[in-house]
Amino acid sequence: MIGRVNTGGGGTGGTLTVTAPANVTVTVSKDGKTKTKNSGTSGVVVFKGLASGTWTLTITDGAQTSSKPVVVTADYSTVIAFFTATINITYPAGSTCTCSDGTTTLSAPDTSGTWACIVPNAGTWTVTSTSGAETDSKAVTITTDGQSTSVELSYALFLFKPNAPSDIIAGEWELTGNSTVTAEAELTVKSVNNYNGDRSISARTKGQIDLTEYSTLQATCKASGGSNTKLEVYSGSSVVASTAIGTDLTTVTVDISALSGLHSIGFGGNHTAYLTITYTATEIKLMK
Numbered sequence: 001m002i003g004r005v006n007t008g009g010g011g012t013g014g015t016l017t018v019t020a021p022a023n024v025t026v027t028v029s030k031d032g033k034t035k036t037k038n039s040g041t042s043g044v045v046v047f048k049g050l051a052s053g054t055w056t057l058t059i060t061d062g063a064q065t066s067s068k069p070v071v072v073t074a075d076y077s078t079v080i081a082f083f084t085a086t087i088n089i090t091y092p093a094g095s096t097c098t099c100s101d102g103t104t105t106l107s108a109p110d111t112s113g114t115w116a117c118i119v120p121n122a123g124t125w126t127v128t129s130t131s132g133a134e135t136d137s138k139a140v141t142i143t144t145d146g147q148s149t150s151v152e153l154s155y156a157l158f159l160f161k162p163n164a165p166s167d168i169i170a171g172e173w174e175l176t177g178n179s180t181v182t183a184e185a186e187l188t189v190k191s192v193n194n195y196n197g198d199r200s201i202s203a204r205t206k207g208q209i210d211l212t213e214y215s216t217l218q219a220t221c222k223a224s225g226g227s228n229t230k231l232e233v234y235s236g237s238s239v240v241a242s243t244a245i246g247t248d249l250t251t252v253t254v255d256i257s258a259l260s261g262l263h264s265i266g267f268g269g270n271h272t273a274y275l276t277i278t279y280t281a282t283e284i285k286l287m288k
Contacts, residue, residue, distance in 0.1 A: 013049035016070065017077035020045065020059050026080075028070075030055040066120055069103060085142045087117045091129035091153040092136075099127050129153040134288065156285040157214070159265060160187045168207035168265065169284070174237075175203050179276075189279040193271030203279070204234050204266025214286040215257040217241075217265070221281035222249045229269035229277060233259065239268065249282065256286075 020026050022043045027036045030053055037045040039059075050072045058067040059080055066082045091097045093113035099106045101123045108115040119125055119142055128137040136153040159166045165183035173181050178192040181203070191203040211233070223229035223245045231252055233241040240263070243254045256263075267279040 013051060014072040015075040016047045016050055016055070016057075016072055017075075018045050018047070018057065019043055019077070019079045021061070021081060024059045024061045027058045027060075028055045029058070068121060081145075083121050083145045085119050085122070085145065085147040086149075087119060087125060087127065087140050087142070088148065088150040089115045089117055089127055089153065090150070091115070091127075092131060092134075092155055095129040095131040095134075095153075097127070097129045097153070099125050101125050127151050127153065131155070154285075156218075156287045158283070158285045159209070160281060160284040162186065162282060168205050168209055172206040173203055173266070174206055174264075176201055179203060187279075187281040187284070189267055190276050191267065191269070191271070191279065192276045193274060195273060197273050198270060200228070200268060200270050201277075202232065202234075202237075202239070202266055202268035204232070204237075204264045206264070208262035208264050209286070210261060211256050211263050211286070212260040214288055215255070216287040217254040217256050217284070218251060218287055219253075219281050219284040220249060220251045221245055221279060221284070222247055223267070223269060223280075224278050225275060226269040226271050226277035229279070230267065232266050232268045234264040234266060235259075235261075242268070245269075245279070249280070251283075 018026055020039045020043050022039055022041050024039050026039050026045045028047050035047050039045050052073050054069050054071050056067055057070045057080055064082050070078050091113055094111050097108035097115055099117045106117055122142050125140045125142060126137055127140060134155045136155055138151050140151050160169045162185045169183050176192055177194050180190045182188045189203050191201055193201055219231050224247055229245045230242040231245055232239045241254050241256055243252045269277045271277055
């Protein structure tokens with residue numbers, strides 16, 4: 001933040017009174033001009049004769065440093081302290097990533113996809129990743145020194161994450177009798193064959209989603225019971241794209257680049273008479 005607390009008149013130029021931790025080096029700088037003092041045991045230093053404008057106020061004890069901008073137009077006072085909080089950012093690899101509170105903008109040192117961003121002050125920080133025309137942003141609130149929080153950016157649309165199902169997943173499903181769907185830490189779909197004979201049975205969302213902008217459906221999932229189990233995309237009741245699902249939890253993908261318009265998502269497989277196939281997913285997302 002930019003401090004503007006009036007403390008009265010001050011002669012030629014502005015007077016800035018700084019309250020800082022005791023026995024630290026306090027520096028103000030602007031346009032190549034720098035003034036430095038030690039805060040001593042009182043923690044209070046006064047800089048006189050400062051030209052109007054924005055000065056950078058910095059404190060350091062040799063091991064840690066904190067800075068902030070201060071606007072000087074007459075006589076002002078401000079408080080500065082050491083502050084360090086961490087935003088652990090996961091973003092799409094190959095992208096650029098920034099973190100800004102509107103005054104200070106920090107940039108990731110590389111495009112690796114992970115960044116432990118150290119922010120110097122409390123406030124609302126907006127984390128943004130960009131790759132070509134793709135971008136994603138999220139706001140993170142920092143309130144206390146030493147705070148550590150995490151945020152994930154993605155160019156994907158998540159249909160299911162643990163304890164965070166989308167409306168299409170949390171909504172109604174087309175199911176046979178006695179079948180169930182739960183969407184909590186995992187998405188669990190139990191599809192029951194109520195018939196006296198082996199047959200192929202599907203379980204799909206009643207809600208639909210526009211796939212026009214997406215090229216890939218990706219899911220981390222598995223199936224137990226039955227055979228020929230698949231992750232499927234439906235147009236109405238017809239399967240228009242699919243991929244096989246095994247008995248081990250594995251990430252699979254479905255090419256949906258040729259699809260456009262509204263479609264449903266679901267599972268299908270061959271059931272033995274009166275038995276159940278259980279489909280389990282820990283993540284389902286659409287990728288551009």
